[in-house]
Amino acid sequence: MSSLSYLKRRAVNSLMLVLSYGSAMFGVAVLLLILLYTMARGASAINWDFFVRLPRPTGESGGGIANAIVGSFVVVGVASAIAIPIGIMAGIYLAEFGKNRLAPVVRYFADVLNGIPSIVAGIVAYTMVVLPMHEFSAFSGGVALSLLMLPIITRTSEELLKTVPDTIREAALALGIPRWKVTIFIVLRTALTGIITGIMLAVARVGGETAPLLFTAFNNSFMSLRLDQPISTMTVLIYNYASSPYRDWNEIAWGTAFVLIAIVLVVNIVSKLFTKAKYAL
Amino acid sequence: MKLATGDRTIRFLSTVFASMILLLIAVIVYELFKGSELSIGRFGLKFLVTTTWDPVNEVFGALPFIFGTIVSSVIALIIALPISIGIAVFLSELAPQAIRPSVSLMIELLAAIPSIIYGLWGLFVMVPFLQMYVEPVLSRYFGSIPLFGGVPIGVGMLAGGIILSIMIIPTIASISRDIFNTVPMLYKEAGFALGMTRWEVISKIVFPHSRSGLTGAVMLGFGRALGETMAVTMVIGNAPSISASLFAPSYTIASVIANEFTEATTKLYVSSLIELALILFAISMVFNAVARLLVSRERIVQ
Numbered sequence: 001m002s003s004l005s006y007l008k009r010r011a012v013n014s015l016m017l018v019l020s021y022g023s024a025m026f027g028v029a030v031l032l033l034i035l036l037y038t039m040a041r042g043a044s045a046i047n048w049d050f051f052v053r054l055p056r057p058t059g060e061s062g063g064g065i066a067n068a069i070v071g072s073f074v075v076v077g078v079a080s081a082i083a084i085p086i087g088i089m090a091g092i093y094l095a096e097f098g099k100n101r102l103a104p105v106v107r108y109f110a111d112v113l114n115g116i117p118s119i120v121a122g123i124v125a126y127t128m129v130v131l132p133m134h135e136f137s138a139f140s141g142g143v144a145l146s147l148l149m150l151p152i153i154t155r156t157s158e159e160l161l162k163t164v165p166d167t168i169r170e171a172a173l174a175l176g177i178p179r180w181k182v183t184i185f186i187v188l189r190t191a192l193t194g195i196i197t198g199i200m201l202a203v204a205r206v207g208g209e210t211a212p213l214l215f216t217a218f219n220n221s222f223m224s225l226r227l228d229q230p231i232s233t234m235t236v237l238i239y240n241y242a243s244s245p246y247r248d249w250n251e252i253a254w255g256t257a258f259v260l261i262a263i264v265l266v267v268n269i270v271s272k273l274f275t276k277a278k279y280a281l
Numbered sequence: 282m283k284l285a286t287g288d289r290t291i292r293f294l295s296t297v298f299a300s301m302i303l304l305l306i307a308v309i310v311y312e313l314f315k316g317s318e319l320s321i322g323r324f325g326l327k328f329l330v331t332t333t334w335d336p337v338n339e340v341f342g343a344l345p346f347i348f349g350t351i352v353s354s355v356i357a358l359i360i361a362l363p364i365s366i367g368i369a370v371f372l373s374e375l376a377p378q379a380i381r382p383s384v385s386l387m388i389e390l391l392a393a394i395p396s397i398i399y400g401l402w403g404l405f406v407m408v409p410f411l412q413m414y415v416e417p418v419l420s421r422y423f424g425s426i427p428l429f430g431g432v433p434i435g436v437g438m439l440a441g442g443i444i445l446s447i448m449i450i451p452t453i454a455s456i457s458r459d460i461f462n463t464v465p466m467l468y469k470e471a472g473f474a475l476g477m478t479r480w481e482v483i484s485k486i487v488f489p490h491s492r493s494g495l496t497g498a499v500m501l502g503f504g505r506a507l508g509e510t511m512a513v514t515m516v517i518g519n520a521p522s523i524s525a526s527l528f529a530p531s532y533t534i535a536s537v538i539a540n541e542f543t544e545a546t547t548k549l550y551v552s553s554l555i556e557l558a559l560i561l562f563a564i565s566m567v568f569n570a571v572a573r574l575l576v577s578r579e580r581i582v583q
Contacts, residue, residue: 013478020375023367024384027454030447031391034402089298097292106299108573109306115501115569116309116562117508119535123558126542127312147305154302180291208395211510211535215542235397239511242401250405257398268393272386 035261042258045251055221055237058246065256067223071138071231075217076207078142078227083149084199088188090150091157091195096183098158107158114151121147122212130216138224138231141217145206152205156198160191197271204267208260210235234260309562317556319549328556334521334537336545341553343560345521349438349531350561353513354506356442356527361450361502366495368450369457370483385458392451400515403444408435408516411443416528431526434518439527441517445509449502456501456576460494461487497575504568508561510535534561 053064090110094103125144130136164187172182188195218230219240234256241253314321320328324341331342372385412435423429464487472482488495510533518530519540534557545551 009478009481013480016480016483017375019363020367020370023364024371024376024388026364027368027391027450028384028387031387031394034394034398037402037406038398086298086301089295090302092291093295093299097295102296102299106302108577110302111573111577112566112569113302113306115504115508115565115572117510117535117565119508119510119538120309120313120558120562120565123316123538123542123555124309124312127316127555128308147309150302150305154299178287180287183291204393208393208397210395210397211539214539218543235395235511238397238401239515242404242515253401254405257401260395261398264393264395265390268390269386 035265038254038257038261041251042254042256042261045255046258050255054223055252058244058249061248063252065234065237065252065259067220068232068234068237068256069259070223070225071217071220072207072233072235074138074225074227074231075141075145075213075233076203078139079145079149079206080199080203082142082146083153083202087150087153088157088195090154091161092183092188094154094158095161096187107155110151110154113147114155116147117211118148118209119211121145122214122216125212125216133228135228136216136218136230137228138217139227141213141231141233142227144212144216145209148209148212149202149206152202153199156202157191157195160194160198161187163194164190194275197274200267200271204264208235208264210239214239313555313559313562317552317559319552320556323549324553328553329560332523336541336547336550339547339549341549343534343557345523346532346534346537346557347560348523349441349517349521350507350533350535350564353438353441353445353517353531353533354503356438357445357449357506358499358503360443360446361453362499364446365450365453365498365502366457368454369461370487372454372458373461374479374483374487385455388451388454391447392455396448396509396511399444399448399512403440403512403516404436407444408440411435411440420528427525428527431524431528433528434530436516436518436530437526437528438517438524438531441513441531441533442527444512444516445506448509448512449506452505453498453502456498457491457495460491460498460576463494464490493575497572500568500572501576504565504572507568508535508565510539514539534558 049062050064051069052066053062054067055065056063090106094107097103098107122144124147125140129140129143133140168190169182169187172186173179177186213233213236217233217236219236220230220232224231238253238256238260241249241256244250320341324331328341328343329347330344331340332344333340333342334345335341368388372381372388376384412433416433416435416439419429420431420433468486468490469482472486477485513533514536517533517536519532519536520530521532521537522529524531538554538558542551542554545554
């Protein structure tokens with residue numbers, strides 16, 4: 001009797017552990033499946049022209065996505081210009097001056113803001129920027145993405161500033177250096193590598209966003225650098241070309257996906273290695 | 282004197298920038314309400330329960346989209362939850378130290394893949410697979426159940442739920458892993474000392490200890506699924522219908538906004554879409570707000 005229940009417990013144990021191993025294998029397998037499939041299918045669409053030419057109408061071969069690559073960088077650049085300074089300053093506040101009642105509230109709402117659906121950020125940018133300007137624009141796309149970027153940068157900066165030991169702050173203050181100089185030239189400086197890594201991750205994340213750009217940055221078949229005009233981005237281009245019935249456009253979507261995924265992967269892996277080297281405890 | 286000025290300046294500036302986050306939330310709420318004024322005034326609360334979505338006659342109701350959003354997220358959660366917990370258990374309790382970081386990295390990379398790539402992959406790889414191999418089998422053996430009735434066309438609620446589940450697995454798995462890691466070693470050792478099997482230690486000591494944090498992790502995953510746009514839009518079929526069948530095309534709030542916003546011609550149409558965004562914002566904020574409370578409480582214990 002007791003040995004039977006023992007066997008049963010052993011069996012349940014083994015079964016559950018196998019399921020757990022299986023789940024991990026499933027997760028890894030799905031990742032590899034998506035990555036390798038995108039890489040393999042996208043690679044065949046890519047050649048030199050792909051990076052330097054403009055899109056061609058369907059049926060004509062040899063087009064590229066130069067305008068979308070440039071456009072993605074422009075829109076993400078605008079987002080960074082808005083979100084990085086605000087985010088770092090807010091992070092400094094939370095880490096250095098955060099021993100009061102306001103700080104936990106800011107921290108909490110930054111986390112909540114982090115969960116805002118990206119399409120809602122797009123709507124807000126539309127009503128705030130596109131409606132008054134009467135035009136879809138690269139700038140409004142940047143505003144939409146900055147809403148998504150801000151909470152990530154704020155919280156990353158805070159966490160990293162907090163890893164700077166208090167002894168360093170105290171040593172500097174004991175030397176008679178004013179507090180603000182300590183904050184900027186010593187604390188921020190010490191945490192800078194980590195913060196830059198965090199910013200890179202945030203950039204990679206919003207660079208992959210599509211939904212908020214559909215009705216802000218919109219689309220453009222030509223090369224554009226103007227912030228007050230619609231602009232093409234890689235993600236929106238993938239969406240448009242993937243939903244089109246033309247096979248050659250579908251393949252361009254895969255090629256663009258390859259470029260996008262390569263950027264995202266490189267940034268993520270490099271920054272993981274970076275943080276590990278610097279903050280290995 | 283100069284010294285104090287510098288200190289005061291940085292304190293003041295950083296406070297201002299930090300307060301901008303609070304201001305931003307207020308601005309978002311204000312803009313969404315202002316944008317949906319017209320639609321709220323016209324339809325009132327009926328908007329939430331009307332099933333018609335007819336841009337031509339300007340009758341708008343949110344129910345099919347609310348249904349599609351919630352059901353696709355629930356399906357995603359049903360699929361993702363056991364797998365995520367399995368992964369978290371593996372990463373925190375079972376995996377050999379040597380492979381732990383690389384498996385962790387790979388699960389986190391799953392979260393880094395842009396949703397448009399999931400959509401692309403879902404549309405060109407997963408949907409044809411479902412249509413040819415999975416759905417015909419399900420409908421042959423379980424076709425009499427309404428859940429698996431209807432024509433297997435690939436795109437639809439099932440495809441939307443599956444793609445969402447893949448996208449929320451890393452969220453739930455990595456938070457759960459962190460939470461399992463906070464369970465004191467002493468408790469687990471006590472369990473082993475009593476002769477418990479590994480699974481008994483996990484299920485009777487680790488899980489109960491992590492209960493509120495796990496609830497938070499699940500809610501965060503669910504919140505992420507609710508607001509996810511591109512991948513779902515590309516595979517869910519985009520038809521505003523309420524059907525019992527998993528194979529039937531459906532529509533989510535985020536998808537209808539993505540698809541129709543630039544085509545909306547009348548003011549009422551645009552306003553109704555913005556009201557949908559407001560509803561989505563409200564639902565996901567509630568899930569996020571509660572989830573953050575639960576997760577942070579657990580992490581403070583650490």
